[in-house]
Amino acid sequence: MTEKKIDTHVHLLLSKKQTMPNWSDVKNIMDVALIGGLDAVCITEHIEAAGYEALMNGLFVHHLFDAASSVDGTLSYNGVAIFPGAELELADKSNLGVHTDLPTLLSLNRTPGAYTIDSIYETLKAQGTPFKLVAHHVFWPGKTPADMQLLGELVDAIEVPAKDLINIEKYTKLARDLNLGTTGGSDAHTFIQVGACQTIIRVKEARELKQGDWISSEATCHTYCEQSNRLVAMAKIHRQSLVA
């Protein structure tokens, strides 16, 4: 078995208000992902972001970013796979990472609060394409799901977020209590933070990672490094200077 490292929570837009992607910003993020040794990144852009469709279609349909296309509709940037995804704000204000193919993502209702945890699960199940659900930063203020037990029945993993490592014990205990794996997500919006927390999966073959490997992976776990808190702090300062 081979270990693969994925940042399963990456944004390529600076904010929800950004209407069009900046492809040189995307290149910076992917260059840092490559230098950081990631095998893949999941683009869990806010589905309600003004630029969501422009970003996802630009990447995976119109190939406006210089990366190789894979047969499964994903991309490869010098060996770092790029998978489509979305971050949804559910009706209870909690955030959910949705990992599936692009047509399914683009078929979803993009209005914040449009889904509950069970309605998004049923919607994706009815669609028939493989999917994976990750509960994002559940102990972040205002983002805690209303029903943790129901969440545990419907999601695949509990995220350990780079931006909340001070509460890491709470996330890992919840995952244990719900009998779920963990994931590591940077929640990066700029190149500084990408890879600050990572998901480890084990695959049989040492070839380049496919989205199907990630979606079908079991027993996922998280990892981070001693620089993670520093990267998050620097990225916050950097991003504030850009959106000010």
Ligand code: FE2
């Ligand atoms: Fe996020």
